[in-house]
Amino acid sequence: MLDAPVAVQDRPGARPLPEPARGEVRFEGVTFGYDPARPVLRNVTLTIPAGQRVALLGESGAGKSTLLGLLTRTHDPQQGRVSLDGADLRDLTLNSLHTHTAVMAQDTFLFHDTVAANVRYARPDATDAEVHAALQAAHALGFVQALPDGLNTVVGERGVRLSGGQRQRLSIARTLLARPTVLLLDEPTSAVDAQSEAQVVAALGALMQGRTALIVTHRLSLARTADRVVVVREGSIVEDGPPDVLRRHGGAYAALERAMGEAVGEELPVA
Ligand SMILES: Nc1ncnc2c1ncn2[C@@H]1O[C@H](COP(=O)(O)OP(=O)(O)OP(=O)(O)O)[C@@H](O)[C@H]1O
Numbered sequence: 001m002l003d004a005p006v007a008v009q010d011r012p013g014a015r016p017l018p019e020p021a022r023g024e025v026r027f028e029g030v031t032f033g034y035d036p037a038r039p040v041l042r043n044v045t046l047t048i049p050a051g052q053r054v055a056l057l058g059e060s061g062a063g064k065s066t067l068l069g070l071l072t073r074t075h076d077p078q079q080g081r082v083s084l085d086g087a088d089l090r091d092l093t094l095n096s097l098h099t100h101t102a103v104m105a106q107d108t109f110l111f112h113d114t115v116a117a118n119v120r121y122a123r124p125d126a127t128d129a130e131v132h133a134a135l136q137a138a139h140a141l142g143f144v145q146a147l148p149d150g151l152n153t154v155v156g157e158r159g160v161r162l163s164g165g166q167r168q169r170l171s172i173a174r175t176l177l178a179r180p181t182v183l184l185l186d187e188p189t190s191a192v193d194a195q196s197e198a199q200v201v202a203a204l205g206a207l208m209q210g211r212t213a214l215i216v217t218h219r220l221s222l223a224r225t226a227d228r229v230v231v232v233r234e235g236s237i238v239e240d241g242p243p244d245v246l247r248r249h250g251g252a253y254a255a256l257e258r259a260m261g262e263a264v265g266e267e268l269p270v271a
């Protein structure tokens, strides 16, 4: 990664996002293709008010991860603009953009270092009490305290092996400490076994609290707790609304919900 050419760079005159950031995200007429001749996203327009929790659903290859990548400027649109609090992302410094956005994917990366160092990586000046509180909020304190050396246990590549769910909860603690304005979650529960799934979902709830969150998920329980569901098909938004409304509407979301429910034998439930 370090040797890869940097495709996206600060524009001359790029500025940091004005503080305090609110977290309003806007896609305006965004068209993007990895090969510009073949757009993956077509004329996408979407306004996400600060603090809203949006579930992005759609079939494999629909363009969900690509949409998230536009928010971190992994790629820039060929047409249209993506903005945060009204500022075109291309006018912001990358440093500021990366301070305000956090991405969590399914494959959590842990360094060969202690639990405490892995969590503190997000904010090196965090106090012990803050690290402790982040672990607690991420439902990770219990298993961490049971490790041979507690927070000083070495994990990662050659350290103590952790389950997918435990790794994910450490990653959630790390992200909590970073205090991002906008959270981007790409199938955050897919590497997690059924046993720790409930804890990961609870930890994600704590993480998303009070933040703008875009979450790509195949989990019915996560989709249903979103304020809003956006269904993407072949690079376009085909449905957009609160999950209850879309369910009654009986369209794409209703069909996906049935499919997700059947896939896991999940009961409908719990708001
Ligand atoms: N780095 C890339 N280079 C070229 N094409 C890509 C790249 N990443 C994705 N694509 C293509 O863009 C389209 C959308 O991919 P994307 O990863 O956004 O889908 P997705 O909705 O996240 O799917 P999934 O649910 O499988 O993760 C697909 O046709 C895919 O093949």
Ligand SMILES: [Mg+2]
Binding pocket: 064, 065, 066, 186
């Ligand atoms: Mg994807």
